[in-house]
Amino acid sequence: MVDLQSIPSPATHTEDRAHEADHPSSLLARFGPDQPLKLDCGIDLAPFQIAYQTYGELNADRSNAIMICHALPLDQHGANVHPLTGKPGWWEIMVGPGRPLDTDKYFFICSNVIGGCMGSTGPASTNPATGKVWGLDFPIITIPDMVRAQAMLVDRLGIDTLLCVTGGSMGGMQALQWTAAYPKRVFSALSVATSTRHSAQNIAFHELGRQAIMADPDWHHGRYFEQGTHPHRGLGVARMAGHITYLSDAALHRKFGRRMQDRELPTFSFDADFQVESYLRYQGSSFVERFDANSYLYLTRAMDYFDIAADHDGVLAQAFRGIQTRFCVVSFTSDWLFPTAESRALVHALNASSARVSFAEIETDRGHDAFLLDVPEFFDISRAFLQSAGKARGLT
Amino acid sequence: MSMQQQVLPLPGVVAPDTGHYRGDHLLVAEMVERGSKVLDVGCGEGDLLQLLETRGIDGRGIELSREGVNRCVAKGLAVVQGDADTDLINYPDDAFDYVILSQTLQATRQPRVVLENLPATWYDTPNIHFCTIKDFVQLCDEINVKMERAVALDMYGRPLRVNLPWWFWNMFGEQGVFLLSRAEKGK
Numbered sequence: 001m002v003d004l005q006s007i008p009s010p011a012t013h014t015e016d017r018a019h020e021a022d023h024p025s026s027l028l029a030r031f032g033p034d035q036p037l038k039l040d041c042g043i044d045l046a047p048f049q050i051a052y053q054t055y056g057e058l059n060a061d062r063s064n065a066i067m068i069c070h071a072l073p074l075d076q077h078g079a080n081v082h083p084l085t086g087k088p089g090w091w092e093i094m095v096g097p098g099r100p101l102d103t104d105k106y107f108f109i110c111s112n113v114i115g116g117c118m119g120s121t122g123p124a125s126t127n128p129a130t131g132k133v134w135g136l137d138f139p140i141i142t143i144p145d146m147v148r149a150q151a152m153l154v155d156r157l158g159i160d161t162l163l164c165v166t167g168g169s170m171g172g173m174q175a176l177q178w179t180a181a182y183p184k185r186v187f188s189a190l191s192v193a194t195s196t197r198h199s200a201q202n203i204a205f206h207e208l209g210r211q212a213i214m215a216d217p218d219w220h221h222g223r224y225f226e227q228g229t230h231p232h233r234g235l236g237v238a239r240m241a242g243h244i245t246y247l248s249d250a251a252l253h254r255k256f257g258r259r260m261q262d263r264e265l266p267t268f269s270f271d272a273d274f275q276v277e278s279y280l281r282y283q284g285s286s287f288v289e290r291f292d293a294n295s296y297l298y299l300t301r302a303m304d305y306f307d308i309a310a311d312h313d314g315v316l317a318q319a320f321r322g323i324q325t326r327f328c329v330v331s332f333t334s335d336w337l338f339p340t341a342e343s344r345a346l347v348h349a350l351n352a353s354s355a356r357v358s359f360a361e362i363e364t365d366r367g368h369d370a371f372l373l374d375v376p377e378f379f380d381i382s383r384a385f386l387q388s389a390g391k392a393r394g395l396t
Numbered sequence: 397m398s399m400q401q402q403v404l405p406l407p408g409v410v411a412p413d414t415g416h417y418r419g420d421h422l423l424v425a426e427m428v429e430r431g432s433k434v435l436d437v438g439c440g441e442g443d444l445l446q447l448l449e450t451r452g453i454d455g456r457g458i459e460l461s462r463e464g465v466n467r468c469v470a471k472g473l474a475v476v477q478g479d480a481d482t483d484l485i486n487y488p489d490d491a492f493d494y495v496i497l498s499q500t501l502q503a504t505r506q507p508r509v510v511l512e513n514l515p516a517t518w519y520d521t522p523n524i525h526f527c528t529i530k531d532f533v534q535l536c537d538e539i540n541v542k543m544e545r546a547v548a549l550d551m552y553g554r555p556l557r558v559n560l561p562w563w564f565w566n567m568f569g570e571q572g573v574f575l576l577s578r579a580e581k582g583k
Contacts, residue, residue, distance in 0.1 A: 326474070328469065329476075347476050348483075348486045351476070351486045351487050352486055352487070352488055354487075354488065354491045356454075356456065356474045357456075357474060357476060358468075358469040358473065358474050358475055358476065359465070359469075359475075359476035359477055360462075360465055360466045360469045360477070361462055361465075361477055362466065363462065377466055377470075380466075380470040381466060381469045381470050383470075384469065384470045384471060384472045385469065385472060387472055388472025388473075391472075
């Protein structure tokens with residue numbers, strides 16, 4: 001008999017997730033009807049809110065603020081225990097006292113993106129006009145929309161110019177968008193494992209994830225919250241597919257090889273015989289505890305639409321003309337999702353704009369996820385880049 | 397190498413610092429005006445760029461080896477990984493006041509093409525081991541490059557007297573440091 005298995009439903013977290021979307025365990029900036037977020041799709045979003053975390057102290061002349069932008073499956077809990085999972089922040093290895101992003105020296109802001117599900121307004125939030133969850137009534141958002149919202153938050157905090165904007169993957173896209181949209185407000189940018197546009201292959205993988213969510217009968221055309229369901233299987237599969245793209249063949253082989261999970265012989269079934277299967281199922285089921293399926297649709301779409309050059313007559317260098325921002329671009333050799341060639345194209349455009357740019361490709365077999373892992377060379381480069389930017393800005 | 401750690405009395409270089417730097421680097425640094433923008437092609441681990449930055453010069457680097465680049469970036473220098481033979485074309489003309497080819501030109505596959513494509517009106521090329529100093533002077537003549545200054549260093553990194561004939565430089569010069577300019581722009 002064939003044993004059918006799928007991702008188990010973590011039903012216990014549904015209420016917590018819904019609560020977190022409107023009442024986050026974070027600092028909160030609320031923007032009223034007089035301060036709409038002007039979205040690229042033409043809609044003025046108001047009111048809206050941004051949930052954010054800060055680490056370190058803002059100095060007296062407000063010159064040491066650094067914006068950390070999070071990647072697609074992450075949130076504002078970069079350097080603190082996650083309120084839903086109880087796990088450490090996703091960048092605790094980088095952000096903290098004495099760490100490369102040193103909280104003894106700098107003031108960090110990490111906000112949940114617009115369209116996210118951890119307290120910034122998004123499809124999982126309650127629409128104040130109807131009293132119901134937005135769902136697919138939420139307008140389509142873009143990477144520039146996310147950055148526009150962050151700029152409003154930075155204004156609210158009374159900060160004029162950021163010492164640095166940094167992030168990996170979708171976070172790196174936001175960092176680059178910051179420099180293109182607000183060049184004078186960004187003293188330096190550390191963009192990691194990212195690109196100025198989403199490739200066809202990446203759009204294809206996102207479409208796979210979206211179709212998995214929408215094919216789940218529990219999705220109910222995006223109104224699952226009214227049915228008391230969550231398309232956990234679809235979202236879990238989307239996460240599994242996404243997670244594969246964050247790794248590499250070598251990393252998977254080193255971590256799992258063809259080893260069996262708690263057994264020595266195949267079961268002649270579709271049970272998770274292999275460790276790699278078990279690992280992926282775990283990734284899928286733990287992700288649905290903390291992430292909203294509709295939010296995943298919106299954020300993947302925002303990445304797909306991202307193309308800085310397209311917004312500047314198709315010429316990337318045009319986006320950075322005359323820019324004074326100091327850039328550090330980092331890529332990883334085994335990252336096939338955002339390969340080095342993408343970073344190199346960015347560097348060439350920055351060179352053509354005579355921007356001050358450093359570019360390092362770091363050798364590692366850990367794939368796209370390397371920016372979240374213990375990669376000492378990346379730490380050294382990040383630390384030195386920030387120190388040099390701080391020195392140029394007159395920080396002691 | 398014998399030229400390492402050589403101390404040269406150069407104006408503008410603080411005495412206690414000179415001991416850390418190579419003689420040819422000090423000579424180059426002395427030729428570059430303060431406040432100017434410099435591209436160091438083949439910048440290695442960034443020693444010359446660091447020296448230039450202490451002198452208030454806006455330095456950028458391009459380096460072929462990934463290890464070299466990453467060490468530079470870890471020193472806070474603006475260096476990118478790239479190939480002098482193919483990547484210089486990405487820089488706009490006149491983006492830099494000086495381009496430095498410190499022990500780089502002899503390692504390129506097409507020294508003449510690299511020289512012709514330099515994105516600046518000025519450049520510097522020390523250490524001409526790929527050919528004799530005389531060959532280099534001839535190459536510059538052929539591609540319409542003007543030699544503004546020339547200094548040859550002996551095997552100990554000491555400058556040779558400037559009024560000596562080329563044949564003497566060729567025989568005893570271990571390195572040449574040249575300040576060049578493009579005689580006719582846009583060539």
